Amino acid sequence: MTGGSQRTGNRQRDVPDLVVAGIGAGYFSRFHYDAWQRIEHCRLIAVADVDLSRARAVGVGAYDDPARMLRELQPDVVDIVSPPETHFDMIALAIEAGAKAIICQKPFCGDLETAGRAVALAETAAVPLIVHENFRFQPWYRRIREEIASGRLGEVLQVTFRLRPGDGQGQDAYLDRQPYFRHMPRFLLHETGVHWIDTFRFLLGEPSSVYADLRRLNPAVRGEDAGYFVFGYDNGARALFDGNRLLDHAAADRRLTMGECYVEGTGGEIRLLGDGGLAVREHGAAAWRPLAEPPESKAFGGDCVAALQRHVVAGLLHGETLENQAAPYLRNMRIESALYESAERGRRIELNS
Known part of the structure; x- marks a missing residue:
């Protein structure tokens, strides 16, 4: 150095x-x-x-x-x-x-x-x-993980993410930004859904089973562009990814969060809004209250790219433990393969520990 x-x-x-x-x-x-x-x-x-x-x-x-x-x-x-x-x-x-x-x-x-x-x-x-893999470094997921760890949500039993970027309609889909999307034989999960394979693991830990139902809606795109996958956990919790690249959500910048997330526990619920803000509702309450304001940074994903790179710098200079090292990341890739197998076979796949 x-x-x-x-x-x-x-x-x-x-x-x-x-x-x-x-x-x-x-x-x-x-x-x-x-x-x-x-x-x-x-x-x-x-x-x-x-x-x-x-x-x-x-x-x-x-x-x-x-x-x-x-x-x-x-x-x-x-x-x-x-x-x-x-x-x-x-x-x-x-x-x-x-x-x-x-x-x-x-x-x-x-x-x-x-x-x-x-x-x-x-x-x-x-x-x-x-x-x-930078989505786990988005500020809203870091805060959600803190809330889960604090116990304020009680036992978390459901995490749901609705992917709605709205960029996949028509014959010209993706041509203006990332045209190679159109030619990927495996698209929704391999390119995009893998972010939430990693994020669900970051928030809830290792699933014991997976299930996927995938489909292609835009004939101009080679791979799947809509579908679901579900992580099953031994305690009965579930994590659901509901992805559809043709549909959108209410946000000035639909690429900021790419959709909306709900984290539900026995003690309450957190909602990720399209502007990157978080709201919380205690169990039994009728009203939501603010938990975190939208990020000030206008950089991609709440400046998650810089957050990941700063994390690596801190690890190299100060010996902090590095997340996303490649060896454990292979688990994401194995889960992705199991999800495609599930979609092809039409059944739930049990995972080895």
Whole structure:
């Protein structure tokens, strides 16, 4: 790591700077690179993309060859925001270049077998590999988890999320932002629903069974764009994902929360609104009261990208435990596979512990 310093009052204290390089400059990468340039003790120095003009648009060093970038710059952190089919090779390049940590976007490596090989490679090299699964870092889910842990909701028996982005109608669906959505053979769960596979695990822990009912509504899209999945828990609790990309919900920015969430316990209920605010209602009460105001940040998902990246920086600099490490993240991918199996077979799938 490169030495750096920061002035605090009249004192000068030495702090390490993490040198960061990114791979990929597609649509979502803008949120990564904006966040890196706002995080203390980090220096984003370069981005590589096969389209050099896109890499240059980030405003830092630009390369069209990630191997050359990593070899020449030897960054501490490599942030991989390239397509899933490139992930394994980029992880291998980062390890070979001596990266101290790697962050990789989802869908992680595209398939479970390749993801497992990437995990083994990183473990052999003793390099932390973190999946950029950022929805659990949205401020409303962090607060909901705090409320569950406090016991104020009693025993939580139901979590429901209604995905309603409203962007999936018509022959031109997704063309203006992420056109590759249209060609994915597995879409709703693999690209979008995996966020709530992870979020439900974050809030309620490990399910014992899963069930899915999936369908395609827009013929212009190859994969499924609507459906349900249910997590079953041994205590009788259930988590329901009700997704439909053609329908919308009441929000000025429908991509902020992507829908609405309800968390119901024996002691009360929390509701996530489309503006990112939270309301709570005690059991037996007729009225809702505010629990948390909408986030001030207008960045994607309540600035969850920066929250995840700050979490990784804190882990590297201060030894804090890292969430979303790739080895345990494979559980999300196994659950996703079980959900597709459930949809194909039309029955509930029991999960191994």
